[in-house]
Amino acid sequence: VQPAPTPDPPRVSSAVSRLRAAGERVTPARYAVLRVVDAADRTDEHLTAEEIGARVAQVEPSVHRATVYRNLTSLVETGVLSHVHLGGSATVYHLAEPAVEHSSGHAHVQCHSCGRVLDVPPDTFEEVAERLRRDLGFALDTGHAALLGTCRDCQTP
Amino acid sequence: VQPAPTPDPPRVSSAVSRLRAAGERVTPARYAVLRVVDAADRTDEHLTAEEIGARVAQVEPSVHRATVYRNLTSLVETGVLSHVHLGGSATVYHLAEPAVEHSSGHAHVQCHSCGRVLDVPPDTFEEVAERLRRDLGFALDTGHAALLGTCRDCQTP
DNA sequence: ATCGTTGCAAAGCATTTGCATGCCT
DNA sequence: AGGCATGCAAATGCTTTGCAACGAT
Numbered sequence: 001v002q003p004a005p006t007p008d009p010p011r012v013s014s015a016v017s018r019l020r021a022a023g024e025r026v027t028p029a030r031y032a033v034l035r036v037v038d039a040a041d042r043t044d045e046h047l048t049a050e051e052i053g054a055r056v057a058q059v060e061p062s063v064h065r066a067t068v069y070r071n072l073t074s075l076v077e078t079g080v081l082s083h084v085h086l087g088g089s090a091t092v093y094h095l096a097e098p099a100v101e102h103s104s105g106h107a108h109v110q111c112h113s114c115g116r117v118l119d120v121p122p123d124t125f126e127e128v129a130e131r132l133r134r135d136l137g138f139a140l141d142t143g144h145a146a147l148l149g150t151c152r153d154c155q156t157p
Numbered sequence: 158v159q160p161a162p163t164p165d166p167p168r169v170s171s172a173v174s175r176l177r178a179a180g181e182r183v184t185p186a187r188y189a190v191l192r193v194v195d196a197a198d199r200t201d202e203h204l205t206a207e208e209i210g211a212r213v214a215q216v217e218p219s220v221h222r223a224t225v226y227r228n229l230t231s232l233v234e235t236g237v238l239s240h241v242h243l244g245g246s247a248t249v250y251h252l253a254e255p256a257v258e259h260s261s262g263h264a265h266v267q268c269h270s271c272g273r274v275l276d277v278p279p280d281t282f283e284e285v286a287e288r289l290r291r292d293l294g295f296a297l298d299t300g301h302a303a304l305l306g307t308c309r310d311c312q313t314p
Numbered sequence: 315a316t317c318g319t320t321g322c323a324a325a326g327c328a329t330t331t332g333c334a335t336g337c338c339t
Numbered sequence: 340a341g342g343c344a345t346g347c348a349a350a351t352g353c354t355t356t357g358c359a360a361c362g363a364t
Contacts, residue, residue, distance in 0.1 A: 120293070
């Protein structure tokens with residue numbers, strides 16, 4: 001009997017298509033990275049490079065850590081993935097949203113106490129972005145780094 | 158002849174006083190760290206731990222790198238220094254402003270292209286902070302992490 | 315005199331790189 | 340077939356830690 005081939009989630013096949021369109025090769029390692037990141041995205045998890053490496057190892061044990069690092073870098077360059085720098089110095093990865101292109105789908109804030117990352121609507125930082133552009137000529141990339149603070153659950157009542 | 162003893166800048170003596178008041182010892186290593194950070198503050202430089210270590214080594218060569226790291230940590234805990242997480246994963250240090258206490262004197266944004274750090278007025282993020290508090294119950298710490306973007310000089314016209 | 319601090323050296327950890335081999339296109 | 344991607348292993352760079360000696364109060 002053949003194992004029923006599970007079809008790729010739409011976001012994964014979209015990512016694969018864009019990879020091919022960019023003239024990049026689709027290898028087992030890259031494919032595994034995309035599936036892992038997609039799965040995490042759909043549970044609102046934000047995975048670091050090493051976490052992605054660990055999960056890739058479960059799905060595709062032959063893939064070396066170094067390859068995961070190299071692929072995360074190249075996939076971000078190609079625009080298939082995007083990454084967010086968290087305050088605590090960790091970097092986490094997302095599937096890039098094709099529609100919004102590179103210009104930050106949504107922003108993030110991180111709880112300094114429990115480490116949780118909260119997604120916030122893209123327009124949240126609009127007023128700040130406008131002010132920085134006007135006052136400093138600074139073009140804010142709202143999705144590229146997360147601000148720190150304390151989430152509701154971690155505030156002592 | 159005696160070398161003229163240069164008096165401490167006010168912010169350094171203030172920091173030393175607060176250190177003593179907190180029951181912490183004032184050692185040559187700590188004193189050197191405070192002077193280095195103060196000097197950088199006054200030229201709007203934002204130094205990382207290793208940069209501070211390098212400058213401390215010039216002033217007080219006997220001070221070991223590990224000691225600088227330990228002191229940066231303890232001085233932040235005591236509230237004499239504050240640190241800001243930059244998007245690129247580096248952490249930079251400031252003399253904490255006694256008046257504003259721990260609640261973020263000013264905010265920062267960093268240019269993703271040239272790395273420069275721009276100080277922005279404390280009230281810049283007020284509207285965002287208010288919105289996050291209202292919508293998510295999230296208490297934003299505006300001074301603790303920097304957002305990324307592109308500064309005026311790095312935008313291709 | 316006490317106990318926090320320090321220097322030293324070694325460990326730790328995440329990430330990167332050189333090189334020969336392998337595999338996607 | 341050709342050239343990018345990979346595995347491997349070693350190197351790198353920053354930061355931390357155990358421990359005995361030191362020194363600020």
